[in-house]
Amino acid sequence: MTNISCALTIAGSDPSGGAGIQADLKTFQELQTYGMSVITSLTAQNTTGVQGVHHAPIDFINQQIESITNDIPVHAFKTGMLASVEVMETVAKHAAKIDAPFVMDPVMVATSGDPLIAEEAQDYLKAHLLPLTTVVTPNVPEAETITGLTIRNLNDMENAARMIVKKFGAKSALVKGGHIIDKEKAVDVFYDGESFHRFTSKRIYTKNTHGTGCTLSAAITAYLAKDYPILQAIEYAKTYITQAIEHSLDIGEGSGPTNHWAPRIKKEMEIS
Ligand SMILES: Nc1ncnc2c1ncn2[C@@H]1O[C@H](COP(=O)(O)OP(=O)(O)OP(=O)(O)O)[C@@H](O)[C@H]1O
Numbered sequence: 001m002t003n004i005s006c007a008l009t010i011a012g013s014d015p016s017g018g019a020g021i022q023a024d025l026k027t028f029q030e031l032q033t034y035g036m037s038v039i040t041s042l043t044a045q046n047t048t049g050v051q052g053v054h055h056a057p058i059d060f061i062n063q064q065i066e067s068i069t070n071d072i073p074v075h076a077f078k079t080g081m082l083a084s085v086e087v088m089e090t091v092a093k094h095a096a097k098i099d100a101p102f103v104m105d106p107v108m109v110a111t112s113g114d115p116l117i118a119e120e121a122q123d124y125l126k127a128h129l130l131p132l133t134t135v136v137t138p139n140v141p142e143a144e145t146i147t148g149l150t151i152r153n154l155n156d157m158e159n160a161a162r163m164i165v166k167k168f169g170a171k172s173a174l175v176k177g178g179h180i181i182d183k184e185k186a187v188d189v190f191y192d193g194e195s196f197h198r199f200t201s202k203r204i205y206t207k208n209t210h211g212t213g214c215t216l217s218a219a220i221t222a223y224l225a226k227d228y229p230i231l232q233a234i235e236y237a238k239t240y241i242t243q244a245i246e247h248s249l250d251i252g253e254g255s256g257p258t259n260h261w262a263p264r265i266k267k268e269m270e271i272s
């Protein structure tokens, strides 16, 4: 196979399989890209929360990225949990050199409420990582932390997306509306410096949303690796995440994971 698209995730491990590296690789696989991963932190977590964290040494994160980029093409890459300024510095150094779309999921706090990055890392992320990104995908609390704005509705989401692009230098921003309570819809707002787009799906009533942000950003990365234009990549990724939430798995006592077979099952059903 010569035309294989190679997608890389630089993120933390979730041993319970719902979020982080595990969600990213499942998504890459389902979307028929060759998935690669650099693990920044090991977490001990499950559907109820994060019980422990163990960070990889900085030199070893650097070595993992070099092992991949010295040997294999990267057609698109994403970042998830980057726990400290030092991890971010290492990633920034490589991100500036990799000639491929960069999707940043600015992971700060887990669905369970447990913090995943050091507070001072938020400033580094804003000053040094955002300007390198092709698209950054904050949820509402993350967009509030980045911009200092209070976000209550779609207009506020548009203002935040505009500020992330115009003030902080991201090429584009997708502010996700999973946390905005609308009885019927889940709307994500995109801005690329010129125009706004809204990506809308029905709202699904479930507690099982562990890893939704990781899955969405990994799906965008996979479609960008396959060379889809950004708006189409987001549209297809939104369809993927909606189906994965619709058929999410009631596993564990807490917030269960998304279901990566769902998009494939649905497609197969449509074909037959
Ligand atoms: N209940 C829901 N029904 C339909 N779509 C949803 C629902 N919750 C989230 N989404 C969608 O899932 C994607 C991820 O959004 P969300 O705001 O949950 O991100 P997140 O908070 O970063 O996720 P995570 O749970 O990984 O932290 C977005 O496209 C959002 O619109």
Ligand SMILES: Cc1ncc(COP(=O)(O)O)c(N)n1
Binding pocket: 011, 012, 013, 014, 019, 020, 021, 043, 080, 081, 107, 109, 110, 111, 112, 209, 210, 211, 212, 213, 214
């Ligand atoms: C290693 C890792 N990365 C990211 C998340 C965020 O995902 P969620 O907010 O769905 O818990 C997580 N819980 N764990």
